[in-house]
Amino acid sequence: MTEPDPDMAAAELALGVLEGEDRADALRRVLADPAFAREVDRWRDHFAVLFDHWPEAAPPPRVERRVMKGIAPDRVTGRFWPGIAITVSAVAAVLAGVIILRPPSAISPPSEAAGPVITLVANLAPTRGGAAIPAIYDARRQEIRVGAAALVEPGRAEELWIIPADGVPRSLGLLSASSRTTVRLTPAHRALIDATAKLALSSEPAGGSPTGRPTGPILASGQFISI
Amino acid sequence: MGTSGDQSRSGSEGARLALTEALVATGDEDRLAFQRVYRMTSAKLFGICIRICGDAQAAEDVLHEVYLTIWKRAGSFQPGRASPISWLATIARNRAIDWRRANGARATTPLAMADNIPDGSPAADEAMIAGEADRRLHLCLDSLDAEHRNAIRTAFFNGVTYRELAEQSAVPLGTMKSWVRRGLARLKRCLEDD
Numbered sequence: 001m002t003e004p005d006p007d008m009a010a011a012e013l014a015l016g017v018l019e020g021e022d023r024a025d026a027l028r029r030v031l032a033d034p035a036f037a038r039e040v041d042r043w044r045d046h047f048a049v050l051f052d053h054w055p056e057a058a059p060p061p062r063v064e065r066r067v068m069k070g071i072a073p074d075r076v077t078g079r080f081w082p083g084i085a086i087t088v089s090a091v092a093a094v095l096a097g098v099i100i101l102r103p104p105s106a107i108s109p110p111s112e113a114a115g116p117v118i119t120l121v122a123n124l125a126p127t128r129g130g131a132a133i134p135a136i137y138d139a140r141r142q143e144i145r146v147g148a149a150a151l152v153e154p155g156r157a158e159e160l161w162i163i164p165a166d167g168v169p170r171s172l173g174l175l176s177a178s179s180r181t182t183v184r185l186t187p188a189h190r191a192l193i194d195a196t197a198k199l200a201l202s203s204e205p206a207g208g209s210p211t212g213r214p215t216g217p218i219l220a221s222g223q224f225i226s227i
Numbered sequence: 228m229g230t231s232g233d234q235s236r237s238g239s240e241g242a243r244l245a246l247t248e249a250l251v252a253t254g255d256e257d258r259l260a261f262q263r264v265y266r267m268t269s270a271k272l273f274g275i276c277i278r279i280c281g282d283a284q285a286a287e288d289v290l291h292e293v294y295l296t297i298w299k300r301a302g303s304f305q306p307g308r309a310s311p312i313s314w315l316a317t318i319a320r321n322r323a324i325d326w327r328r329a330n331g332a333r334a335t336t337p338l339a340m341a342d343n344i345p346d347g348s349p350a351a352d353e354a355m356i357a358g359e360a361d362r363r364l365h366l367c368l369d370s371l372d373a374e375h376r377n378a379i380r381t382a383f384f385n386g387v388t389y390r391e392l393a394e395q396s397a398v399p400l401g402t403m404k405s406w407v408r409r410g411l412a413r414l415k416r417c418l419e420d421d
Contacts, residue, residue, distance in 0.1 A: 006412035015379065016324060017407060019388045046418060048313035049364045050383050051320075056270035057277050063287055064265055067294040071258060165299070195292075196299050223300065226325050 014043035124220035254302035279323035367417035375410025
């Protein structure tokens with residue numbers, strides 16, 4: 001070994017050994033450098049081979065009963081709004097969204113100060129392609145922050161929806177097309193937010209959907225992922 | 228489904244196909260297919276959860292969440308892009324790591340535990356992920372210094388950070404980083420060497 005400090009950040013990120021500032025730096029690179037992002041994906045694929053060697057352990061039978069009950073058909077699922085094709089991006093890509101919306105200093109390991117507490121992130125993938133729009137849920141401030149989208153033609157509005165496990169979209173309000181939007185959540189909306197919920201953006205008449213349901217085409221959507 | 232889950236273990240390709248088929252059907256909200264996915268994979272995924280969480284009850288809860296997530300996200304599984312078991316196992320590993328870091332859990336398994344995981348080539352009937360990539364990775368891992376290899380394997384199997392790795396093996400943080408980075412650099416050269 002001659003090189004004292006090989007730059008292995010892509011592999012380190014895929015392996016999961018980074019934390020704090022180092023991890024934040026690596027996530028920033030995922031966002032800024034497509035070649036680096038591909039490298040992270042390649043390492044993930046390499047390491048995935050090791051799953052084969054993971055020792056198995058049979059869970060108790062009660063887990064299967066609980067899981068099957070958890071998906072019981074009495075819950076209305078995504079049929080309500082079939083137009084949405086949810087694409088879950090690689091976790092790194094989703095996490096990278098955090099970087100846009102948080103100053104670097106806030107990414108350090110959890111502190112007890114009254115700073116933001118980011119528990120869920122989503123990457124809203126535009127239906128027509130292009131850069132994803134990051135969204136984060138700050139549990140302490142009870143708000144969702146969404147990056148600028150600018151997907152809608154002039155004269156129309158971008159409306160943000162949350163689609164919880166019941167598949168019924170609820171409006172979270174209109175977004176600014178030119179800058180980041182902070183959406184304050186009501187207690188009713190907060191109750192809908194967990195890692196099974198999706199976020200979606202639709203194109204609506206100026207002022208928002210007149211019906212309380214999305215009326216225009218879906219511009220972007222993405223699944224929350226807990227971090 | 229033409230291929231039954233019981234038969235599928237007789238061949239890695241059969242297992243992969245049966246699982247892919249069941250996972251794709253799960254994406255169409257087919258509950259029976261989802262149950263097949265559960266039965267084909269729950270021992271693997273529970274093994275992942277229990278090792279990373281280090282606590283049986285927590286691992287059960289995490290496993291439950293993992294399968295609910297799989298049910299929700301199966302529609303986004305791309306059969307051509309990822310191996311089904313890797314896709315599922317990645318969800319389980321990430322969820323279990325989330326739990327660990329959120330609960331400030333300390334690893335209950337010492338560093339040496341990674342040695343207990345066999346690191347030879349997988350037996351054909353166990354290999355749900357088959358192919359040249361497997362053999363290459365194992366050959367390359369085998370070529371690393373033992374300390375480097377063990378640190379990388381432990382990071383993967385225990386879901387731990389540099390800091391935890393260093394604490395568990397009682398070496399300075401800088402030493403641990405150096406082991407892992409040098410090991411990864413060498414692994415990369417080996418993997419790219421055709």
